[in-house]
Amino acid sequence: xxxxxxxxxATTKVDSVVVDAMIPFFTEQFGNPSSxxxxxxxxxxxxKKARSQVQELIGAEHDSEIIFTSCGTESDSTAILSAIKxxxxxxxxxxxxxEHPAILxxxxxxxxxxxxxxxMPVDKCGRLNLDAYKNLLSDQxxxxxxxxxxxxxxxxxxxxxxxxxxxxxxxxxxxxxxxAVGKIPMMLQDTKIDMLSISGxxxxxxxxxxxxxxxxxxxxxxxxxxxxxxxGRRAGTENTASIVGLGKACELAIEHxxxxxxxxxxxxxxxxxxxxxxxxxxxxxxxxxxxxPNTTDIAFEYIEGEAILMLLNKAGIAxxxxxxxxxxxxxxxxxxxxxxxxxxxxxxxxxxxFSRYNxxxxxxxxxxxxxxxVATLRKLSPYxxxxxxxxxxxxxxxxxxxxx
Amino acid sequence: MWxxxxxxxxxxxxxxxxGAVEGANAIGEVGSISCGDALRLxxxxxxxxxxxxxxxxxxxxxxxxxxxxxxxxxxxKGLTLDDALKVTNQDIAAELDGLxxxxxxxxxxxxxxxxxAVANYRGEEWKDDHEEGALVxxxxxxxxxxxxxxxxxxxxxxxxxxxxxxxxxxxxxACHEDIEAILExxxxxxxxxxxxxxxxxxxxxxxxxxxxxxxxxxxxxxEEVIMSFRPQxxxxxxDVELVEVIGNTxxxxxTGACSGCQMSSMTIAGIQQRLxxxxxxxxxVVPASQMPTSELVNIKEVGHA
Ligand SMILES: Cc1ncc(COP(=O)(O)O)c(C=O)c1O
Ligand code: FES
Numbered sequence: 001x002x003x004x005x006x007x008x009x010a011t012t013k014v015d016s017v018v019v020d021a022m023i024p025f026f027t028e029q030f031g032n033p034s035s036x037x038x039x040x041x042x043x044x045x046x047x048k049k050a051r052s053q054v055q056e057l058i059g060a061e062h063d064s065e066i067i068f069t070s071c072g073t074e075s076d077s078t079a080i081l082s083a084i085k086x087x088x089x090x091x092x093x094x095x096x097x098x099e100h101p102a103i104l105x106x107x108x109x110x111x112x113x114x115x116x117x118x119x120m121p122v123d124k125c126g127r128l129n130l131d132a133y134k135n136l137l138s139d140q141x142x143x144x145x146x147x148x149x150x151x152x153x154x155x156x157x158x159x160x161x162x163x164x165x166x167x168x169x170x171x172x173x174x175x176x177x178x179x180a181v182g183k184i185p186m187m188l189q190d191t192k193i194d195m196l197s198i199s200g201x202x203x204x205x206x207x208x209x210x211x212x213x214x215x216x217x218x219x220x221x222x223x224x225x226x227x228x229x230x231x232g233r234r235a236g237t238e239n240t241a242s243i244v245g246l247g248k249a250c251e252l253a254i255e256h257x258x259x260x261x262x263x264x265x266x267x268x269x270x271x272x273x274x275x276x277x278x279x280x281x282x283x284x285x286x287x288x289x290x291x292x293p294n295t296t297d298i299a300f301e302y303i304e305g306e307a308i309l310m311l312l313n314k315a316g317i318a319x320x321x322x323x324x325x326x327x328x329x330x331x332x333x334x335x336x337x338x339x340x341x342x343x344x345x346x347x348x349x350x351x352x353x354f355s356r357y358n359x360x361x362x363x364x365x366x367x368x369x370x371x372x373x374v375a376t377l378r379k380l381s382p383y384x385x386x387x388x389x390x391x392x393x394x395x396x397x398x399x400x401x402x403x404x
Numbered sequence: 405m406w407x408x409x410x411x412x413x414x415x416x417x418x419x420x421x422x423g424a425v426e427g428a429n430a431i432g433e434v435g436s437i438s439c440g441d442a443l444r445l446x447x448x449x450x451x452x453x454x455x456x457x458x459x460x461x462x463x464x465x466x467x468x469x470x471x472x473x474x475x476x477x478x479x480x481k482g483l484t485l486d487d488a489l490k491v492t493n494q495d496i497a498a499e500l501d502g503l504x505x506x507x508x509x510x511x512x513x514x515x516x517x518x519x520x521a522v523a524n525y526r527g528e529e530w531k532d533d534h535e536e537g538a539l540v541x542x543x544x545x546x547x548x549x550x551x552x553x554x555x556x557x558x559x560x561x562x563x564x565x566x567x568x569x570x571x572x573x574x575x576x577x578a579c580h581e582d583i584e585a586i587l588e589x590x591x592x593x594x595x596x597x598x599x600x601x602x603x604x605x606x607x608x609x610x611x612x613x614x615x616x617x618x619x620x621x622x623x624x625x626x627e628e629v630i631m632s633f634r635p636q637x638x639x640x641x642x643d644v645e646l647v648e649v650i651g652n653t654x655x656x657x658x659t660g661a662c663s664g665c666q667m668s669s670m671t672i673a674g675i676q677q678r679l680x681x682x683x684x685x686x687x688x689v690v691p692a693s694q695m696p697t698s699e700l701v702n703i704k705e706v707g708h709a
Binding site: 302303304305306307310311314332343344347379380381382383386 | 469
C-alpha cells in the first residue's frame, strides 16, 4: 500500500537535517543558555544563529525583532492581547471571518469582555473587500489581524497593502502567517506589518515552537512576564533544541523556495486538474489565481468529507477535510460557510496540501483511486441517482424528511 | 481521526443493505444535507405479521453515520415493528461496540429514521422532538440545547446544579467554562445574575424541609425527584419510573436506553444523590428487578437489552 502524506498544512515531517541539528542540544549541550559553564557553551550562540536564520527567511530588518514562542497560537494571542493592553482606549478589533480558531476564539472571548469585533466577510472566492476594510479603520481600532494565507484553501490575502492602509490610519497590523512563511517569499522590512506569527511545525521544524515577529518600535506588552529571556518579551527558559531546529528549517526553506513554487506547485496543479476533469460535480474552492503553491481544496458534492478521508486512508493517502464530522461539530468549516459554498458541497471538501517530500507519483496514485472513492460514497447517498450517475433532480426536494 | 471500533470500520467499509429496498412499504427520511447527515431507511414489512422482511439504507454522512445505518438494518431485519421500535440509539451504538461521544447523534439519527419509517407504514405523522445543539460536555455527550432547557425548566443556578440534572460537567470538568456561559445567558434572560460562588439549589430546598412528612407526602416527594430525571433520560431513549418505596429504599424501573447500559448505574447514583439532598435523609435507589420477589407486582417491562 502506498504511504502518501498530503496533509502538510496540518503539520509537516521534521526534516532529518533539522533533527540532526537539534540532537546535540538534548545531549552534550543541554545547558541553560543563561548559564556560564561548559554545558551551556555555544547554546546562546546557537540561539543567536537561529534568530538570524528566521530573520533572513522573513526579511526582517533586525534579529531582535524575532521573539521565540511556544507555537503559532501563542504568537497570535500575544500579538492581539499586547495591542489591546498597550492601547486601553481603543475598543475595536478588525479581523476576517476565515481566520484560524487561534484568532477567532480569542476575539470571540474579547467580544464578551466588551470589545467590538469586525469580522470581515469574504466573497465566494474567499476574497476581502478592501473598500469596506478602509471604512472600518479608525482611531478606535486597537489592531487589525488578517491571515497571510488561509489554512484550508490556501487563499492569499493582500496583507502588505492592508498593512499600509492600517499604518496610514494609525492602526497596528498583525498577520497570522503560519501557513505562508516558508512557502512564499517575504521581505518584512519593506512592509508596514507590525507583528507576524510563525509556527515551526508547518515548515519541517518540530511542533511546539513558534515566533512572533515584532517590528522595532511597535508598542508591546508581554504575555508571559518573568525571566529576562527574549529580552523580557517572552519569559521562560528557551526551548533550545527546537529553536535551533526552527533556524535550520528556515535556512532549508530559503533553499527550497523556488522548488516549492515551481515543482510543488506543478504537482498541486496536476492533481486538482486531474480530479475536476475526472469527477463530475467536484470543484476547487478559494481564489484560484492567488493561492499558496502547495494547497488545493476540492469540494465533492453530495457526499461527506470524513467518509472520503476514511476511504483515502484505507488507500494509503492522508489528507484532511473541512467537514463538520471531522471536528465533531455540527457545522461545516467556517471558511466554507464564509465563502457561501452550498451545503451540498461544503460537507464534502477535501484539502490536499503538498510539501517538497511529495512527488508526481503521489499525484498519480490519488488520481487513480479518487474517482472510485467518490463513486462508492455517492452510491450510498440519498442525494445521488446511481442509475443515471447524477444528482437526483432537485436534491432538497427529492429528499423530504417527514417532519420538515 | 476518530477512535472508531473495528465494528464501526467494518460496517463502514463493507456496509450491509446499502441502497433502497425494492417494493418498500415503509420509508423513513431524517436529517438534511445542510446538517451534513441524512438517512433514508426503506423497509419491506409483511402486512400480516408486521415482520420487517427487508431493510435498506441510503446515507449521506460520515463514517459512523454510514456504519450506524448499516448496523440498524441488520438489527431490525426479522423483527416485528413493535419490537423494532424498542431499538434505541444506545442499542445501535452498543452493537457497534460504542461510538465517540461526538458521534452519538449518528445513532440517534438511525433510531429516528426507524420511528419515521414505522410512522410512515402506519399512516401516522412522525414528529421530531429532538433538537440538537453544539456538544458541550464530551464526557457525557450533552449538548447546549439540553443544558439550556434544563437550566430553564429547573431554575438551575450553578455548574453543580447542571451536573446534578444533566450529568454535564461531572467528569473531567473541562466544560465548566461553557456551562457557566450558558448559565450566565439564561440567568440574564431570567433577570438574575450568575454567581459562581452561589450554593447549589438542592441545599436550599433541603433546609426548607423542616416538618416531618407524612408517608404519602414523602412518597410523592420522592416521585417528584425521580420525575425530574425523565426528560433527560427520554432524550437518550430511556425512561425511569418509581415502582415502590420500602423503608429507605426506592425501587425504580429503568427502561429503554438506560437499562443495561453503563450509564444506568451512574444515573441511579445521580438519582440517589439528589433524593438524599432533597429529602435530607438516607435513601437507597435500587432497580426494581432487585426488589424482593413477593413484591414483584408492578413491573411491566424491565427493558430488553
Ligand atoms: C493559520 C494558522 N494559524 C495558527 C495555527 C496554530 O499554530 P500552532 O499549532 O503552532 O499553535 C495554525 C495551525 O494549525 C494555522 O494553520
Ligand atoms: S467534558 Fe464535561 S465533564 Fe468532561
